[in-house]
Amino acid sequence: MEIAKNCVVSIDYTLTNDKGELLDSSPEGQPLVYLHGAAGIIPGLEKELSGKAVGEEFEVTLTPEEGFGERRPDMIQTIPRNVFPEPEQVQPGMYFNAQSNDGQQSVQIVVTEVTEETVTVDGNHPLAGMTLTFHGTVQAVRPASEEELAEGHPL
Incomplete structure (x- = not known):
């Protein structure tokens, strides 16, 4: 199954800045789980993940506009x-x-x-104004339940 709107997606990831410094990562055995198309993750990452399948790796570098915005x-x-x-x-x-x-x-x-x-x-997001690189692997993809769609997030 490919990642598309209304799928529940699990990914393992690392997040680095433009200097290659590690900013964040999913803990081992605890992937990030989100509802695709429900604004649960930043738009640039969600766009990169569309169409990917379980086991596929991804790497995307996002400008501040595609990530957490410019510092205001x-x-x-x-x-x-x-x-x-x-x-x-x-x-x-x-x-x-x-x-x-x-x-x-x-x-x-x-x-x-x-x-x-x-x-x-x-009140700026701590990662606002930064160019960010996400690297990871799609761990799971499944259709969202009716309840998950109604709530707008995985249960």
């Missing part, structure tokens, strides 16, 4: 430190969930700088 300066904000429930505990590198400006979705932000009065947070 408007996603970096400096806010008063006292808006945090425990302001004295806030440190660079901490992650928080916040609402987008329109209140329509939850976004993950990372603290990048802390002063006595303010906290600078960055």
Whole structure:
């Protein structure tokens, strides 16, 4: 069976940056599982996987636009430190969930700088602005169940 819309797909992968540094990989024996065509993975990788079958290897290099987008300066904000429930505990590198400006979705932000009065947070995806290379193997492909299609992800 070839990968097509409404298939549940399992892949093993490694992800490197344009310097060849390993950024991420699927743990051994724990492939990434997603519903093809349901926006569960980045578009450039999903496009590369279309038409592949079990056992096929893939390698694709994605520009920032095909991956996690360019870094956006408007996603970096400096806010008063006292808006945090425990302001004295806030440190660079901490992650928080916040609402987008329109209140329509939850976004993950990372603290990048802390002063006595303010906290600078960055809502960009950590891989935004990077050229990324995925290399891997298709481990499994099957039709999605009705329930999976209704939920929009594998169960």
